[in-house]
Amino acid sequence: MNGVVPVSAPTRLRVEQAMAELDYVPNLSARGLRNGRSGVIGLALPDLATPFSAEIAHHVVDVAHELGWSIQIEETGLDPQREQELMTRARSNLIDGLILNPVVLQESAVKVGVSLPPVVLLGEVTQHLADRVYVDSFGAARDLTLALAKPGRRRIAVLGINQGRHSSTAIHRAAGYEAALESLGITPDDELLIRCERWTSESAAQALDEYLESHPLPEALFCFTDSLALGALNALWKRGIRVPDDIAVAGFDDIADGRFAVPPLTTVSFDKRAIASEALRLLMERMGDRHREQRVVEVDYSIVERASSGR
Incomplete structure (x- = not known):
């Protein structure tokens, strides 16, 4: 029953049939006392x-x-x-x-x-x-930012900066974004860093909506997760802003929801x-x-x- 002793197929079949007839269930607690697992x-x-x-x-x-x-x-x-x-x-x-x-x-x-x-x-x-x-969040964020910049976009914003908690993921992805800007000769602009403490679609939509109340529309938006990007797509849609005609949007994680978003989401996949x-x-x-x-x-x-x- 433990699968550690070789037995013939007929014997195994008879034992399994008996287990089924008796509705036998191994006692895992007792087994754990023997093997420590x-x-x-x-x-x-x-x-x-x-x-x-x-x-x-x-x-x-x-x-x-x-x-x-x-x-x-x-x-x-x-x-x-x-x-x-x-x-x-x-x-x-x-x-x-x-x-x-x-x-x-x-x-x-x-x-x-x-x-x-x-x-x-x-x-x-x-x-x-x-x-x-x-x-490698640093390398992936750098490469994604470079991909967003390919058509000549210069004003690329990021959504997902954590001002309070300073999560390791946010730090690495922000550093990768900044490395891409440096390689492109683009001076970093704090006005393109959009803060969002909780990485949910709802929080992202609210953060981007508040940002657009007082800032011009960037040419591209790199969201630190796909869930953030889905919230961003919703906020842009409500304002009548077209993606990708008016602004390009990308996420990170390649979740299934992103593949079926409208439009389908550019992302980092693994x-x-x-x-x-x-x-x-x-x-x-x-x-x-x-x-x-x-x-x-x-x-x-x-x-x-x-x-x-x-x-």
């Missing part, structure tokens, strides 16, 4: 309401199921206390390990001097304590299933050896140009 991995994301989080969770659950693991999904809500509670569960063997997407390293439960359970981090938070899987597979691989390796050196895996990205940025 619960069979459950925690996945903690900042905001489960976003399409990006939903797609990442889908792939993690799918890959984990193929490997024989169950996933417990949690929302940290940008609260380091929730991260700490999850790590406590891992240390007490309620979960075997944790895949965590922290937002700000200084506020995260992942700190020097803290005994870490098997944990893998997702995203741009740079540290030397835990294994990590990430996409393999979310690869992120899930690499995170689970690193986590299982860490379970086997908690003292090995940190490993960092970078997942490739590509710029997908669709109708929202024109030809």
Whole structure:
């Protein structure tokens, strides 16, 4: 039943038939007492309401199921206390390990001097304590900005600057945007930095609407996520501003909603299933050896140009 002892096909069939007839379910708690494993991995994301989080969770659950693991999904809500509670569960063997997407390293439960359970981090938070899987936000933001500038656009705005929290993702993407401007010989303009504390479509629409009340329309708009870009498209549509005729718009993450937006959204695309597979691989390796050196895996990205940025 554990699948670790080779048996003949007829024997396996008889055992499986008996299990079905008796409605037998293995006692995972008892099994955990023997092998020290619960069979459950925690996945903690900042905001489960976003399409990006939903797609990442889908792939993690799918890959984990193929490997024989169950996933417990949690929302940290940008609260380091929730991260700490999850790590406590891992240390007490309620979960075997944790895949965590922290937002700000200084506020995260992942700190020097803290005994870490098997944990893998997702995203741009740079540290030397835990294994990590990430996409190069700096390089992707730079390349996307250069793509928006290709037809000769100079006034390129960004939406998603975090004034209060200073998330690692926002910092890396803003730096990539500024690097692209520098390579193009464009002087950075603070008037083209649109602040949006919460990365939701609703917040983006409100932030852009307020910005346009007192600022001229930029030639292009780079939104730090696709969800922000969808909110921006709505705000522009309400004002009768045409995309891409009057302004080009692009996002980041290549969520399914962006592909079916009107017009379809130009974005940074990457393999979310690869992120899930690499995170689970690193986590299982860490379970086997908690003292090995940190490993960092970078997942490739590509710029997908669709109708929202024109030809």
